[in-house]
Amino acid sequence: MELKPLAILNGRIIDPQGGESRGGVLIHDRHIAAIGDVTPGDAEVIDAKGALIAPGIVDAGSFAIDLKAFTAGGITRAALMPDQSPPLDDAALVQRAAAAGKPDVWIHPIAAATRDLAGEELAEIGLMKAAGACAVATGRHSIADAAVMHRLLSYAGALDMAVIVHAEDRALTKGAVATAGETATRLGLPSAPAIAEAIAIARDLMLAEDTGARIHFHQVTTATGFDLIRAARKRGVRVTCGITPAHLLLSDTAIGLFRTFARLTPPLREERDRLAAIEAVRDGTVDILCSAHDPQGPEAKRLPYVDAEPGMAGAETLLTLALTLVRDGVIGLPRLFELLSTNPARLLGLPGGTLAVGAEADLILVDPDTPWKIDADRMAAKAGNTPFDGLPVQGKVLRTIKGGRALG
Amino acid sequence: MPTDPHPFPHRHLTGIYGLQPWEISFLLDEAEQWIALNRGTAKHDDRLAGLTLINAFFENSTRTLLSFEIAGKRLGADVVNMHVAASSVKKGETLIDTAMTLNAMRADMIVIRHEASGAVHLIADKVDCPVLNAGDGRHEHPTQALLDALTIRRRKGRIDGLRVAICGDVLHSRVARSNILALTALNAEVRVVGPPTLLPPAIERMGVTAYTDFDAGLDGADVVMMLRLQRERMAGGFVPSPREYHALYGLTPERLERAAPDALVMHPGPMNRGVEISSSVADDAERSAIIEQVEMGVAVRMACLDVLTRARRGVPGWN
Numbered sequence: 001m002e003l004k005p006l007a008i009l010n011g012r013i014i015d016p017q018g019g020e021s022r023g024g025v026l027i028h029d030r031h032i033a034a035i036g037d038v039t040p041g042d043a044e045v046i047d048a049k050g051a052l053i054a055p056g057i058v059d060a061g062s063f064a065i066d067l068k069a070f071t072a073g074g075i076t077r078a079a080l081m082p083d084q085s086p087p088l089d090d091a092a093l094v095q096r097a098a099a100a101g102k103p104d105v106w107i108h109p110i111a112a113a114t115r116d117l118a119g120e121e122l123a124e125i126g127l128m129k130a131a132g133a134c135a136v137a138t139g140r141h142s143i144a145d146a147a148v149m150h151r152l153l154s155y156a157g158a159l160d161m162a163v164i165v166h167a168e169d170r171a172l173t174k175g176a177v178a179t180a181g182e183t184a185t186r187l188g189l190p191s192a193p194a195i196a197e198a199i200a201i202a203r204d205l206m207l208a209e210d211t212g213a214r215i216h217f218h219q220v221t222t223a224t225g226f227d228l229i230r231a232a233r234k235r236g237v238r239v240t241c242g243i244t245p246a247h248l249l250l251s252d253t254a255i256g257l258f259r260t261f262a263r264l265t266p267p268l269r270e271e272r273d274r275l276a277a278i279e280a281v282r283d284g285t286v287d288i289l290c291s292a293h294d295p296q297g298p299e300a301k302r303l304p305y306v307d308a309e310p311g312m313a314g315a316e317t318l319l320t321l322a323l324t325l326v327r328d329g330v331i332g333l334p335r336l337f338e339l340l341s342t343n344p345a346r347l348l349g350l351p352g353g354t355l356a357v358g359a360e361a362d363l364i365l366v367d368p369d370t371p372w373k374i375d376a377d378r379m380a381a382k383a384g385n386t387p388f389d390g391l392p393v394q395g396k397v398l399r400t401i402k403g404g405r406a407l408g
Numbered sequence: 409m410p411t412d413p414h415p416f417p418h419r420h421l422t423g424i425y426g427l428q429p430w431e432i433s434f435l436l437d438e439a440e441q442w443i444a445l446n447r448g449t450a451k452h453d454d455r456l457a458g459l460t461l462i463n464a465f466f467e468n469s470t471r472t473l474l475s476f477e478i479a480g481k482r483l484g485a486d487v488v489n490m491h492v493a494a495s496s497v498k499k500g501e502t503l504i505d506t507a508m509t510l511n512a513m514r515a516d517m518i519v520i521r522h523e524a525s526g527a528v529h530l531i532a533d534k535v536d537c538p539v540l541n542a543g544d545g546r547h548e549h550p551t552q553a554l555l556d557a558l559t560i561r562r563r564k565g566r567i568d569g570l571r572v573a574i575c576g577d578v579l580h581s582r583v584a585r586s587n588i589l590a591l592t593a594l595n596a597e598v599r600v601v602g603p604p605t606l607l608p609p610a611i612e613r614m615g616v617t618a619y620t621d622f623d624a625g626l627d628g629a630d631v632v633m634m635l636r637l638q639r640e641r642m643a644g645g646f647v648p649s650p651r652e653y654h655a656l657y658g659l660t661p662e663r664l665e666r667a668a669p670d671a672l673v674m675h676p677g678p679m680n681r682g683v684e685i686s687s688s689v690a691d692d693a694e695r696s697a698i699i700e701q702v703e704m705g706v707a708v709r710m711a712c713l714d715v716l717t718r719a720r721r722g723v724p725g726w727n
Binding site for chain 1: 502525526585
């Protein structure tokens with residue numbers, strides 16, 4: 001079906017590659033036909049009224065297919081973590097997941113690294129790649145066995161698939177629900193030292209260096225973790241890393257008196273690690289901002305803290321919260337969209353992340369300023385488990401345009 | 409000084425955290441009258457007549473359950489004990505559903521013990537009546553801290569300025585956390601002493617000094633509070649063996665010499681004799697306050713039940 005041409009006028013164009021400019025975008029046949037001072041002709045016109053025009057967000061690692069939340073958050077492509085029920089460890093499951101969001105949001109399944117995500121036997125990564133898997137991931141946990149991890153990295157490396165890793169030492173974090181420190185001690189919560197992350201990162205960086213594979217740490221949250229990645233990058237290791245807004249904006253004190261919405265993996269860290277994470281965004285160590293979207297209903301969250309499931313609904317607040325970094329002067333808008341769109345697209349080998357002529361017309365209109373309040377009871381997501389409930393924020397996605405079609 | 413209309417403006421007793429020093433002292437003062445009553449022959453008061461107290465114990469307990477039961481009965485309440493073994497929790501009912509059920513039965517006070525830290529807060533948010541924490545995971549055990557404070561105050565005449573050593577498995581102990589909060593609030597100088605594997609991270613930030621050397625931690629202490637070491641934690645997990653634990657951290661008469669000459673010895677019970685404490689210390693009537701702690705427990709719980717139900721009972725000035 002031929003789509004009517006679409007012209008978006010009077011915007012602030014944020015092109016991660018080209019910087020900021022005033023103007024509009026003309027879309028023909030699902031692709032960007034012109035940028036800047038465009039003439040709409042017979043196209044349908046959307047007046048941006050000064051809003052930002054930016055590439056659609058490519059979310060590098062959501063735990064659920066949640067189309068409403070993705071669209072509300074300006075996510076036009078979502079990489080799906082293999083931690084599904086059943087886990088994405090088979091080509092047929094990958095194929096089915098890949099079709100789940102079209103045409104509004106494209107879901108890009110990430111293959112489970114091991115069968116049943118058990119960390120023991122390699123899954124059929126090659127067949128899953130052929131079925132549409134964009135990368136390989138260890139899931140919510142790290143692989144405890146270094147030999148399995150070594151084989152995984154060399155095998156995936158040969159297939160040129162990035163390996164997305166959860167970095168927390170299994171033995172140290174067993175039974176833990178918080179990072180070791182004053183908060184966990186006061187609340188009497190079982191905790192693991194923050195170095196559980198760095199230990200896992202150190203091992204996996206060495207294995208990646210040895211095999212030459214591409215490795216991506218889904219969420220890095222500690223000062224020592226970032227230091228290891230900086231050093232490895234200097235040695236030429238092909239490493240990238242991500243983080244969620246929660247770990248940048250909240251410390252473990254957000255747990256308050258046992259607020260289970262703040263139970264995450266990796267857990268919210270102490271303030272000094274949070275500040276180190278902000279610094280890592282500023283100095284370029286962090287490549288990707290992701291949602292780690294994991295909606296969990298009351299059955300999983302209205303429980304004692306140690307029994308509650310970890311995870312947060314993060315998709316629709318990803319951009320809003322990330323805009324805080326711009327307002328605080330940590331990064332500029334073009335860099336923000338590099339972290340949200342360009343870099344994840346590159347990591348996963350997906351189109352998107354650019355506003356160049358000829359690129360697919362995945363873009364969003366963003367009002368960066370309007371104040372609103374996050375309300376867990378009024379989320380687009382399947383569940384409202386956000387640790388930011390009640391927080392006054394600024395900036396909202398106005399329209400999400402996927403493949404030249406305005407959604408919502 | 410308090411600006412609230414009455415001296416204990418809290419609906420629940422979920423922990424010592426959040427209590428002001430004068431509120432803690434108020435509960436201790438209130439408990440004094442019940443010590444006298446309990447020592448008499450007619451151990452009865454009917455101020456809670458007609459009210460229902462439910463003891464919901466999701467974790468095994470003999471002493472604390474009995475203490476709350478006696479406290480409730482001596483004040484005239486109807487006391488019902490709910491044991492986990494006989495409850496629908498085993499059938500997968502959630503904690504909140506259980507709480508709603510107890511609430512619907514019009515309990516006037518609910519006492520809860522649960523193995524998960526924070527479980528009592530979860531319930532307190534959902535019910536209409538006062539909730540008392542009888543121990544939640546490793547988090548808090550406020551009535552234990554109150555009875556310990558009362559014991560110390562009566563034996564030493566004060567708490568302010570005393571050196572109190574809390575010794576043993578601090579990591580897994582809710583008793584230790586509540587005591588740290590209560591005793592530091594009342595201006596004691598609190599130390600925690602134990603093997604490094606059993607001291608919680610960043611414990612100094614709770615306003616205490618940490619020692620891994622038992623003798624150094626005991627030096628000049630006015631109160632030596634021993635904690636119970638769970639059997640399953642003795643066999644190589646956190647400490648190599650009960651034998652080694654006793655050699656390094658067991659309170660013996662010789663060890664006690666390190667403390668102040670009139671140091672008071674305490675233990676929340678039940679004791680592992682020959683592990684964290686030797687019998688000769690535990691049974692030394694001059695030094696040991698262990699039996700007295702049990703007695704104070706009933707008085708303190710009576711005071712808490714009385715105070716927390718005053719609004720409900722329409723006691724003048726307590727709406």
